[in-house]
Amino acid sequence: NAGVTQTPKFRVLKTGQSMTLLCAQDMNHEYMYWYRQDPGMGLRLIHYSVGEGTTAKGEVPDGYNVSRLKKQNFLLGLESAAPSQTSVYFCASRPRGGGATAEAFFGQGTRLTVV
């Protein structure tokens, strides 16, 4: 079972470069999320999507854009990378069924370093 797959696993960017992180899930989940994890700060929500073609801002959206053109994919874009965006990025998904009680499933993470 693939579950939630993130691509790439590691990346080093130069300041000002752009890149896209891909999240793919094969569980037919409606909801998808992008988090960033920083030491001592837990996970913070960047953007989320409640269905194909819809996205919304989370807690720390600045400097990121997202797209959900297909139900199974959720893309996170960095328009002009900054050292402050050095972090580990996690994608998660969950089904609509179960309302607020359903647990989320996480990908293995993307470790991004901006130099």
Added chain:
Amino acid sequence: AQSVAQPEDQVNVAEGNPLTVKCTYSVSGNPYLFWYVQYPNRGLQFLLKYITGDNLVKGSYGFEAEFNKSQTSFHLKKPSALVSDSALYFCAVRDNSGAGSYQLTFGKGTKLSVIP
């Protein structure tokens, strides 16, 4: 706004001893509470959740958690720790107010080290 506090950055426990990882929460409505575990260089894995009913919730790998509404706490416990339990543990909360995103709010995490 909902929030989660994990007051201990790190917990050390000897193998075979009971362990507790603490979590307190704040939500406007009734809480849905979750524990996740993160092993090194891995994503988060779901351990257990409290939705309603029995205050003692049992989950994966022998872990359990006790919901205490009056103390707004949801501490993670295990009767006998294993070295393989060493990992980063996250408590998370989601309220049932009907907000569309059903997003989870995470604590900062507690690093558990089980000493052989």
